[in-house]
Structure formats: C-alpha cells, structure tokens
Amino acid sequence: MAVQPIVTLENVVKSYGTFTALHNINLEIAAGEFVTLLGPSGCGKTTTLRLIGGFETADEGRITLAGSDVTQEPPYRRDINTVFQDYALFPHMTVAENVGYGLTVRANRRPKEERDRRVREALTMVGLADKAGRMPQQLSGGQRQRVAMARALVRQPKVLLLDEPLSALDVKLREAMQVELKHLHQKLGITFLMVTHDQQEALVLSNRIAVMKGGRIAQIGSPSELYDKPATPYVANFIGAANLIACTYLGEEGNIARVKLADDTVVSGHRAENAKALKPGDACLIAIRPERFQTSGVPDGGSAINATVTDQLFHGGRFQLELVLDGAAAPLFIEIPRNSVVADGTVPQPGNRITLGVAPPDVLVYAAEEDA
Amino acid sequence: MAVQPIVTLENVVKSYGTFTALHNINLEIAAGEFVTLLGPSGCGKTTTLRLIGGFETADEGRITLAGSDVTQEPPYRRDINTVFQDYALFPHMTVAENVGYGLTVRANRRPKEERDRRVREALTMVGLADKAGRMPQQLSGGQRQRVAMARALVRQPKVLLLDEPLSALDVKLREAMQVELKHLHQKLGITFLMVTHDQQEALVLSNRIAVMKGGRIAQIGSPSELYDKPATPYVANFIGAANLIACTYLGEEGNIARVKLADDTVVSGHRAENAKALKPGDACLIAIRPERFQTSGVPDGGSAINATVTDQLFHGGRFQLELVLDGAAAPLFIEIPRNSVVADGTVPQPGNRITLGVAPPDVLVYAAEEDA
C-alpha cells in the first residue's frame, strides 16, 4: 500500500493462560480501507479486534494507530470506536443519550449545542432521527444495530471496529444492512475493520479480507483475489464453497498441470502457490467452484468429468445439483442458473448420468498436505 | 390431491385474548408430503403447528388426523411427533434415554429389547449411534438437532412436525442439515410439516409451501409454482426477492399486458391472478426476479428498461448490481453470473448507464392495492 497505514500490528502475540490465541500477527490497514477478518469460530478474530480496541493487552508485539504506539494505552485513550457484536447499548439511556454518551465524557466533553447537533446528524445518517427519545429495548434488532453505529461514528474515530455487527439479524435484514454498511463506509471514508464468519458478507463488503486460521492469518487480499486465487484449499473452501477433489499429480506442461482422479479421469488445471513443489505421483487436491462446471459441453483445452446426479435442490433462481463422481465417495455440488436450464427443458434428475466440463483456469491444483 | 389427506384443518380459528392469531385456516396435507409453512415473524406459523400437535386448542374449526377428528385430543393421544425449535431435549437424560422416552411411556411401553433396538436404529439413522451415552449438553447444535429428530422418529408417527428445526444452527451447518433432512424424508416416507421463515430452506426442501401472512394462508403450492407464479406481490417478494416496480396499467393484447413505468418506458408482461380486474389507467406493480434481467440485449417481444448502476456487490460466483431505474426512487437488484461477465470483460461499474432486457413471461403484473 502506498498510503501510510492507519493501523499496524507487528508480531503481535496473545495468550490466554497456556492457550495461544494469536501467533505472531502482522497486519497493516490503510486509511479508508474496509478490511474484514474472516474465519471459523475460535480462530482469533475477536481477540485481534479487542487488542486493537484496547480491551486486551498484547503479550508481545506492537500496535500502532496513525503512527503512534498504542500497545499499552487503555481503550478510552485510543481514537478508535467499536460496534459491539450485541451492540452493548446502554439500557438505561435513550437512543439520543446513548449516541451522545461519547461526547459527554470528561475527556471529550462538547458543549450542549454541538453535542445535540452531532447526535442529530449521526441519527439522521443512520435513518433514526425520529427514534431519538426511545429506549434501546423499544427498538428492533436492525435499529439497535444502527444506534450502535451512530454511537461509534458520532465520535468521528480514525478507525471503526465492528465485531460481527450483523450476526444477530435475520437473513433479509442482514442483507439490507450489508448494503447500508457499505454505503456508510463509502460516504464517510473512515477505516473499517470488521469481524465476521460469514464469507458472503466479507465478499460483499470488503476492500480486503484477511482469512484467519488457528490464530494466524492464512491469506489476505481483495475478495476477487481470494476467490480466484485462494492460496490453500482451506481458503478455497472457506471462501465460496469450493469442491475439493483428491487427485494424483501427473506433471505440468507449460502452465497447465495435469492430475488424475480416482476413476483415472485426467484433469487439467493451474498450480496454486503451495503446489509448486509437487512431483509426479504425489497426492494432490483440486478445487473447483460450483458455478464453474459447464453442463453444456467441454470447453477447449478443458477436461470432462463424469458423475451421477444424486439430488437436485431448487433455489429459485438456480438449481444446485448434488453429484457423486465416479470412483469417489464425497459428494460434489454444482450450480446451474435456472433460466438456461429451463430454456433447454432439461433439468438433470437424481439418477441421471452427467458429463461436466471444466476449463483449466477454473481448476486449482494444491498439494494435499493441508487439511481443508 | 388424489390421495386421502393425512392432516386436514377446516376453518380453524385461534385467538389469544382479543388478538386473532389465525383466521379461518384451511389446509390439507397428503400422506408422505413435505409441506412448509413460510412467513414473517408473528404470522401464525408456530400457532398452526401447535394446534396440529395439540399444544393449543382451536377456538373454532376441525382438525383431523388420518380421517379422525382430533380437535379436542391432548398431544399424547395424537399419532404425531414434533421436533421443537430449540429441540427441548430432556437435560437429565442421556441421548439414548431421550430417544427411548417415547417408548417407555405407559400408553406406548415397549419391551426393553424392542426399545433398545429401535433406539439404536433411530440413532444410527441420524448418525449418532456412538453418542448414545452422552448427555444432551455434551453435544453440538447439529447433533442435538439430530437427537431431536431421532426422538420423534423412533415413535414412527404418521406426521412429523418441525418448528424451525434448523434456525439455531449456523449457515454452513444449516445447509448440510437441509440436505440430510430432505434425504430422511425421502427415505422414511413420513409426512413432514415444517415451519420456517427462511425462504431458501423452504424452496430447497418442500413439496409444497404455504406462505402465510397475518394469520391467513396467502398462497399454497409447489416451490416452482410459487416462484414462477406468485399470486400476490407479497408472495413474490417473500419468495426469492423480487424487484417490485410501480407502474400504470395500459391494457392487454392477447395474453400480453402492457404497463408504463415512471419514465414512460412501456413494459410487456403477464397478468397475475389478482390483476384480472385492472383497467387501463389503474395503478399497478410489476415483479421481476433479479436473475431474469438480461444485460446482453433485449429478447424478442421483450422490453428494455434503462437504469443507472449505483453499486456492485461481489458474491463470488455472481455479481449483484444495485440499480436505480430512471424516474424511480427505490433501488433495484439484479444478478449476473460472474463467468459470463468475466468472459465479456465488462463488469458494470457504479455510475454506468445500463439497458436491461426482460421477456414478457418474466414480468408479472399485479394490482397495486396489496402491500408488498
């Protein structure tokens, strides 16, 4: 990044008792970025956020905020605000009091007029100007979430931390709030660092995503980088549900790698970073996205895979087919848009045999040692 | 339905105090069907299920089970079992004791050998044979869900009721369990009646879906019927996120209805059931699915709609575009598969003008009186 980073973590380590929650984390976030920490439960996302927010202290390493070392500062001396997972609205204050709280504290007391104005602005921004007098318990989940946003934003922090800000909302609301969150970020230009375990959310919102695994950052990059070039099968599987198929490595010609599946089908693909050391005969894994399979024929230079349909799931706009590959045990999922199918009039039914085509760029070859 | 219905509700009414939770519900479920009750919170889904299960008594109307009137029967005299939303596993019993409970009650006591065998079979069926001795609190969410299934199924009920059986699980697990649930239904041939507020879940699992609204059934039909021919804008919106656009009705030629949008664009579509009475000049609504818009041209006999891209959301396999229609305020969402876009090399960016094509069968015209 060219811009000077607003938040940096350098070799940060954090343990709870004998358990090391974070191993040597390094992270740089540029001003104005929207970065997401993504990973399964217990991988250390919240811990990372809490270290930056100041609610925990790092055992080792350095955390800087806009260039100054804040590793040992308490939360109330950091120019950062947090939107908590369950919002942590003060139940004994009205919406306006909640939002204004950060402007009444001794360290940052503002004159009443300024405070009122800023509270009003913040509430207007999140569309809750008319709810100022309500108590938090009188609001719906989505409204609470927005109050929490307003409360953090009214302080005009350099960085906004969000710990699973949408996870308590139901699907429809979550999708709507994702869009709002994105617009808010675009409008304000504040740096957002968000935690989520929902890959869809991460893909939609972020400039960059850091995929974490067991207290380490497995890969960091833009959504399309992660989707198109996942560094490991773990990342491939975590972002966008890849199909992972065991294979035997045959060799490479040009940039086309060739592998053999259980039923001896030969498939062409591209080697991922971690597969550079593969030698012919080694065990490998290929990853293919559900939507990259073609049911209408085999593309030029592509491979054909034979499978049996075991189930057909109707998703409205598209079908999801569950297949079993010849000679394999684990099922495979592919997605086909409904309109194309309907046009043909051919919806593959359970029991049908089917031939799938995949182009080499859609097949990523990995070494098999990684657990998926 | 040709088959004799296993469950029928005839003119069932249920009130709590002055609030009428169910207005005159009529429902017939055939043996072996998988029916889902779908609707927003508070629409009466759970109430319907509880009436069938016998946990509440109908104020009016009749409920029959396999032909006999059970309206006044207590739950323990109905040949029905329920999987509760939070599973309601007995915390003081092991998994095996939980599952075997329904075979030890006086009314249905089985000899120990039979009981043990059936418990073992049921646990094997849900893949928990090795967890028989555990206590429920020692299981994960998905495992508990399966114990609850086994406990209900071990009694070989005529009908299995499921109240949001998967809602307590996280996304990945929920999707996996959906598939399992579907397979279990296919294998057992028992009638399933499930409540959910997740339209995706309903689409994937059901033979028929009953969409409820405010204590009434808004529409009942197969997933594709509901998706393709929603009876009202409400149903259209609830199932599969339709775009609803306000319009003025112009008239019909053959079976092609013509409407005018805010910017005077004329769009051709098909009239839905509730639009039969529309007269030229009446206010109307059109519903179009996000994936039915075509970005590559206008189909024969179709219409062209002009819009401006306001946002582009990356979903991995596809893009979602947020657009604003000329002359309209509310945004529109369309979905385009990523591979096609990538092939063209043209991803519409925020600010781009775009022309969308829609074929008449993909445009449904409704009378505007319904609230969406």
Next chain:
Amino acid sequence: MKAKTRQTVGFWLLFSLPLAWVVIFLILPYGAMGMMSFWSRKFPLFVADFQFGNYLQLFIDPQYSAVILRTLKIASLVTVYSVAFGYPLAYFLVFTIRSEKLRTLLYMCVVVPLWVSYLLRAYTWKIILGTDGALNSALLWLGVIKEPLDIFLYNQAAMVITLTYIFIPFMVMPIFTALERIPPALIEASQDLGAGPFETFLRVILPLSTAGIVAGATMTFCLSFGDFVAPVLVGGPSGTMVATVLQSQFGAALNWPLGSALAVVIFTLVLVVLQVSNRLDRAGRVSMG
C-alpha cells in the same frame, strides 16, 4: 373430555390445596388481625367492637409516634450502612476477583452467615461491644484508651451495628446478582467511548445496579424495621422499637386490639415500602432489558 375441561380439572387439582391454605392460614389471619384492630380494651381483656379508638390512640399518644419514628430512623440507618458496606463488597467480588472459583467461594462466605442463627449473630455483638468486651480489651491492649469505654453497647449505635451486620448479606446478594448481570460489553463500550473507569462506574455500572440496591434495601429496611431481638440484646434504655411495643401489647399490656392496630400500621408501612420498591425495581428491570 374437551380440552378446556381437562385444563380446568388439572388446574384445580394442583391449585386447590395451596389456595385453601393461603386463604385459611394467611388471608384470614391477616383479616382477623385487621378486625381486631377495631375491638376495644375492657380490663382485664378486650371485647369485639367496631371503633377507631386504637388508631386514634396510636396517632395522638406521642409514645407511639416517637417509637415509630425512632424505628424508621434506625431502619434507615441500617439500610444506608448496609448499602455503604455491601455495595463495595459486591463490586469487589464481581469486578476485582478474576477467578470464577474464588468469586463463588467468597460469595458463599458472604451468604452463609445469613443462615447462621440470627439470634447468635446478634448476641455475639453483645460480647464484642461490652465494657469488658473484645473491642474494649483490644483498644486497651493497643493503648488507645486507658479505661474501658461504655459507649459501644446498650444504645442505638449498637443496635445499628448489630442490625447492619445481620443484613449486609441481604444487601450483597441482590447487588451481586445485578452487577454480575451487567454485560462486560457495556463497560467496554463506555471505555471505548472515552469514559475512564470512574466515569464508567458512575454512569453505567451504578445506574444498572440500582435494581439490586433497591431489592436489598427493601429487604433490609422491612426486616430491620420489624426486629425485636436487637433492642432486647444490645439496645439501651432508649432502644425501644416498634416490634418491642407490639410485643408488649400482646404481652404485658395485654391490649390486643391496640397491638393489632399497631400491627396493621406496620403492615401498611411495609406494603407501601414494597410498592415503592416495586416501582423502582421495575424501572430498573426495564432498563436492563
């Protein structure tokens, strides 16, 4: 059987015994007491009657109002001191003790004395506060004083100390529960918004624990208001409390009607306190969501 009928039968099977018991042994006795408060004294006993003389006497004879006021004063002091000592203790347990196990253990240590014979706990203070007691001997030994002091025992201060001692656990329990229920995220949110620990305490923790304080204060106030052991054991000549007077109306003075009237007054007072605390408590509870 219709479902409704089945419900009704089940309900009465369960409820008839408790209802009968409560009516016969709780409502009727309180009612009878109310009735008797209108009876009149007729030496040496009393006769059924309906007159307001007893209440009148309670209001005009200054000895009764003096005792009621004194009792109110003592109960209030006890309540205030119990909060003053109980709150820091509860706070300490919840926020300073990090280890879950140690916290539970200490909490038990606070709660356990509550159930250890009330009488003995009151009595111990007599041993401690006496002229020849532990406190004086300790002070003598430390050289703070030359002669034992007799200011500790047999006065209202001694009663307040004893009752405070007895009721501190009552105070700690609900405050502890209230503090424990405060989500840590709220405290973090406050700090996150720039408030230091003290400001966070004043503006977040304290308001959110008022329900606990109210609950504890109500209990402490009501029970110390009706105490009749402390005056006997550690109270001095001016230590008469309402319960002592009540007791003597049913004892020595043998004026049950007057005693009943006094009991009705206490009863009403307690109901008022409970009602007020219920209001406050509900406000607190609403604010906890």
Next chain:
Amino acid sequence: AELNILTWEGYADPSFIEKFEQSSGCKTTSTYVGSNDDFAPKLAAGGGVYDIIVPSIDTIGLMRQAGFVQPIDTSKIEGWANVYPEFSTATDVAAEGETWSVPLVWGSISLMYRPDKIEPAPDSIGVLFDPKYKGKIAMWDDKSSLYWTARLLGYDNIYDLTDEQLETVKQKLIEQKPLIRKYWATAGELTELYANQEIWVSNTWTGLQSKEVNALDKGFQVVEFTPKEKAEGWMDSMQLVKGTPNEECAYKFFSFMLNADGQCGIVGSTGYFPVNPDAVSACLTGAEAEAKKVNNIEFVKSLVMWQMPARLDKYLETWNAVKAAP
C-alpha cells in the same frame, strides 16, 4: 395423669419434682416465664394448655378478674393451716369469699451496689437517680419501677397514684433515662451486667443475684442494702387454671409444695423464703433459717408488699411510655 405448670425457672427443679412424680404418680411438665406479665398473655392466647400457674401476688388478682383461674378448696391441701396467715389471707389470695391461690415462696426486692465504686455507702433509692453514676445504673424492666420512683418522691399510695402523680413519676423516670445503662429483665441478665462491669448499682431480687455475682469472683464484691424508703416484697403463689382436667394431681402438687420436700426443695434451689415455716424446720437451721427469715414475719411487715395497682392498665401504659421516650 399429668400436670402442666407455668412457672419460674428453679421452681420445678428435678431435685424435688422427681420425688413428687414418684409419690403422686403425676407426670409434670414445666414451662418457664420471664416475667409476671407473661402469664396473662399465655392464658389469653392458648388456654387449656396449663393446669397450674405461679404468678406473683400483684398478678393473681388479674388472673382471677380475667377468669383464667378457679377457686381453691383449701381443705384438700395438707399444710394449708401452717402457711403464714399474712399470705394465706392476703388481698387477692382470698377474695370474693374464696381462696384463689396457694402461697409458695416469698422474697424482697432491695438495692445492690459495688462498694469499690460507690462511696459513701448509699442508703436511699436516690442512688438510682444520682447523676454521679451516669451509665452505671440498672433498673428492673418492670412496672415496679413506678413504685420505686413513687416512693422516692414520697407518695404513699403507690398502688393507686393519681394521674398527676403518675405524670410526675413518669417525668422523673424519663429524666433518669440517660443515667441508665440497661433495664434488666431477668436475674441472669443483672448478674451478667455486674460481671461484665457494665453497672455498679441497681435494684435486685434479694438474696439471689448478689450471691451469684459474688460467686463469680470477678475481683469485686457486691453488697445488698435495704434503702431507708424500705424494700419491696413479693410472694409467688400457685393458681389452678379454670377447667383443668388434672385437678386431682394439682391438689397433690399443692400439698407437696407446702410440705417439707417441696418447701425445702424450692428454698434450696432458689434461695427465696419459705411460706410454711414448719415444713423447713428439718432442712434449715440456725443461721440459714435466720437468713431465710423463717418465722420472721416481722420482716414481711417491714416490706412494701406488692399489690395489683388499682389502675393496672394506666400503670403499664405509663411504664411503656417511659421506655418509649427518647
């Protein structure tokens, strides 16, 4: 048969009660009171639980008036004739032409002090009102405080004071309150107050408490004295509860208590004085007998013997008002 007695501690000591049980075949159960004011409430509340009660002479009249007790057939009592006539015919023992109670023991109430703290030796009730001894004085928590004060004030109608006199007495007592360490309620409490250095002077049940305090040997002695305004006298007697089903045993008990075993037993266990001098001739001799005022009926006359105040209600109310005062 059984016999339920509501009495004072020490009045049913196993040392002699066992003998009674063996000789009469009546099983006894005793319940103890802390004050004369406990009798009426107990009977008013329960009734039918007790067969015999043992109130002091100022309370027996109340028992009769409240209808709690029934007259006694003295002819059924052995040794009745030997009881001091001053007691057997005293007011309220004999009333309305009947006998209502059977005298049991008697004693006096004098003053007690610590000579190491109080000099010169006091000779008047006034010492209880002396500001010099502020915080070191105890008074019995009893309506008899009114009698003491009335006598100090020189009233001679102490059981029938006028309203003004009562008011003066009340004021005097309220004035005294700051001087008082504690109103003592029981013999043991007074002993304790002395032993723990809480007080130096008080009124006392003659004989009993001084002996107990001195026996503790706490490094000081207490001395009893009869004030120049005279000591007070009391006499406890047994009454038959109305409607008792155990009358037969009750009479056996009366007889037993008036004779050698009973009188010697109770005098021995309490230190008070016998009402039947003949009965103790064998167990009390010489100095002992003199100390117990055996045959010294003159002593009785030197006392201000308790009576039921004419307006008991008013007295109780006054005493309560004193205690309630700040």
Next chain:
Amino acid sequence: MHKLIWWQKSLVGVAIGTLLFLYVPVAILILFSFNDSPVTSFPLSGFTWGWYQKVFANADLIRALGNSLMVASAATVLTIVIGVPAALALDRYPFIGKQLFRNTILLPLSLPGIVTGIAMLNFYKQIGLPQSLGAVIIGHATALTGIVVSQVLARLEKVNRNLSEASSDLGATSVETFFYVTLPNIRSAIIGSALLSFTLSFDEIPVTYFLTGREITLPMYIYSTLRRGITPEINAIGTLIVVVSLVVILSSVSMLRQKN
C-alpha cells in the same frame, strides 16, 4: 486490565473490611465456646470442652433441639406439599388474581415476622386452636412457603417450557410428564429451597414466640437463656449450629445455584 487507582483501592479496602466484619463475630463466638469461664469477657481464661459436655447433658436443651428438628422437618414438608403445586399452577396456568396470589404467598417473607406471628395468634385464638408446636408448624409452613414457591417458580421458568410439551408429544400423560420430566428438572430447586426452609424454620423466633405453647424450640430456649444471662454453653450450641448450618447451607446454595 490496568492497575487499580485510588478509588478502586479504597473500595477493595472497604470490601475486605466488610468481609472481616462478617466473620470476626463468628470467630469470637467459637472462641468463647472453648473459654474456661462462665462469663463471656476477655481475657480468655483457659481451654475447656466443658461447655460442650454441658450442652449434651442439658435435658431441656436437648428437648428443645428435638422440638426444633421436629418443627423444622414438619414445616418443610408442608412448604413443599403446598409450595410445589402452587408453583406449578402459577407457572402453567393463566388465572385471575395470579399476581395477587403470588404476592400474598410471598408477603410473609418481607413482613416482619412479629406481624405474622401476631396475626396467627389472633386467628388461632378466634378459631380455638391452642398454642402448641402444631400451631408453630402451621405458622412456619405458612410463612416459609413463599421460599419454595419463588425458588421452584424461578427454576420452572428457566427449565425449557417445551420440555413438558415434548414429553406429552411423546405420549406421556400429565402425571408421567410430571414425574419423568418436570420433577427431575426442579428437584434440586426443591431440595435447595427445602433446606432453606428448614434452616429458617429451625432459626425462627418471632412466629414461634407467639404460637408455641408448653414446648419450646431451640431458638426460644436460647432466647430465654440470653435474657436470663449468657453462659458459654450458648456459645457451644452456637458453634455447633454454625457448623451444622454451614454444611446444610453450602449444600442448599449449591443446589439452588446449579444450572440446568
């Protein structure tokens, strides 16, 4: 976490002081039960087991103890028999006056015991029930039922409401559901509140004071002894009671705190 600052330190000081304040008296009580002098004043004069021997040799005291145990047990059984159905009814059925009933049954817990004692005394007198241990038992049961009701109700509210529905769904009748599902889940609350009732009844004075007849309970015995004068015998009984209540209370609290 960051270092404690002044006000937090003083708070910790007060807290520790208060903890000591709670325990010093208990320590003194125990100390004097071994003190070789009939008067409870310092300095201590020597060690003795004598007061304990006296306790066990004191027939009245042992009898009072027996009475107390009897009263507490009987009252506890009654509180359970009345309180559990009451809690079940309150939990399960909507009915008019529910809140009133609940408040009434809880009332004696906040009302000074002396008022309850007097009310009952009045009433018993009017219906001709004599003062007796029986009357005390009824009094205690009435005064303490609120504990069982509130504790069991709290547990019932926590126990998943669906459990009993699940049970009847699986074919169990109401009675079966109660014994197989409800009871096991509220058992520890019942035991816990029973232990509490027991301790409170065992320690009760004001109600007992007015309702007891010839027979007295241990607290009444101690109360009268206290008024008569203190002997270290009381300290010895006290120490024994402290030890026993500790055991009883620790187990009851752990029952009540037990989750799920």
